[in-house]
Amino acid sequence: MRASAYAILLAALSGLVVLTFVGSLLIGPSDLGMAGSLEGLFSTETSLAQLVMYEIRLPRAVLGLMIGVTLGLSGAVLQGFLRNPLAEPGILGISSAAALGAVLAIYTGLSAFFPLALPLAGLAGAFVAVLLIRALTGANGSTLTLILAGVAVSAFAGAASTLVLNLSPNPFAATEILFWMLGSLTDRSMTHVWLAGPFMIIGWIMLASLARPLDTLTLGSDAAATMGINVGKLQSFAVFGTAASVGAAVSVAGAIGFVGLVVPHVLRPLVGSVPSRLLPASALGGAIVLLTADILVRLIDPGHDLKIGVLTAMVGAPFFLWLVYRSRRNEL
């Protein structure tokens, strides 16, 4: 893998991010047309087009971009950190805990009175989960302990969410909870962006700082430690960076599966399997996939508000099967 080929790959991915981001701004059910959309975005007068752009499409596109980056980046970091291509952002249990927080906000009716209670409760859920994981593993716990703690937190939070669904007072609340759990970017406002954005950016900075340490981890944790890497700090950054960014992402959009698993997997051979090179590529790839999926849910069945989490799993799972099939064939 030459450095120039890598630069071309990143440039191509960046181009696709811009393309899908603009696509996300221009495509929607309100039928503004391309000219109308652009006019709404850049005009200074208040108009319907401007309202649609700033209240509906811009926050949706920005969140799609940021959540895609979060899922792609954290997936790549966790696969590198755990040295396991099956790791994904949900493995630490933070997604499930954030979802539980949000579900509780819907169940208690808090989100009906105060809409931001939902993402705030999600963030609180992620925060509790990360404290719990740290308490279970300690600062220098093994990766196996970390995965087991994550599985435990994930199972408990998942069961608690199902219990809430089970006990929900009426079918409407149950439907709302269920739909929220499927993951969606519909009807989010700029307030959601301002709320989740800072957490995601802090998480990105922590995760991106792990690029070179993750490279040394290729040779195992002992070898990395003797190449000057503080392995305890690496683990803390991986856990807290994931908690901040993925916790915030789930809090505003629900748990969107498969992106964080499949995207790093697909891009790994294209960056020569070097973990540090995979981070930026996977962040951009995550954004492309999520923005594309969000455009598709608007195009496929605009009347039914198809959930993006459903779409990513519907497309991601068969694609993943194909990857498994291909890798098996390569081994033969």
Added chain:
Amino acid sequence: MTLLSLRELQAELGGKQVLDGISFDVAAGEFVGLIGPNGAGKSTLLRAALGLIPSRGSIMLSGRDGRTLSARQRALFVSYLPQEREIAWSMTVEQLIWLGRTPHRAAFRPVCAQDRVAVEAAVCAMGVEEFRSRPANALSGGEKARILVARALAQDAPLLLADEPTAGLDPAHQIALMRTFAELARKGHAVVACLHDLGLAARWCTRLVMMAGGQVVADGEPRSVLSPELLRKVYQVETFCAEHGGGPIVQPYDLASGE
């Protein structure tokens, strides 16, 4: 100059005392073979000296307290070749060897001539020029072992601790590796290697430290440490010892007859 100085080093693993008061010094120019039967505590000794496992006692690296050094500072004084030949991702051999330069490269510091020289020297020393652009995971076990040694050499620390570096290599590559380590020592570095092959240890090391039951039972010039009597006592084997081609030949040939 003393590159490694251990005093009364003690360590426990799972409640069992694995190191029971180890003390010795390694000076620049020495190629020390760490020998002893399975479970003697050789690997644990290396890992404790590197701060990878908790231990008690004093660890000095190039005159500095090893316990207060940061991971990066320590990596400038000592490099380590683990026994497990783990390569998680299939990066190219060249990229893998470059990982050895990590402690020398602060964040965002570009590659400098010194990095290139160290990597080229390591590549040449291990004779891995021909597969430098191949994916590391596509190599055979012996080839993997050699590129991992090259990675440790590229780190260019004054002291190298190697855990069974010759395991899985053919005789030619075993001897080539021992020569490389001996040459490294001649140039003023020091190497401490856990070895199971007593023949290689006898022939190439400048000094042997024999461990048993977490203690040093013999320490000195190879010919004096590898006596048939001591090997019978420590390893429970009968050994043929001779001189040939300007060096000692040591070959265990049977289990010691029980008394």
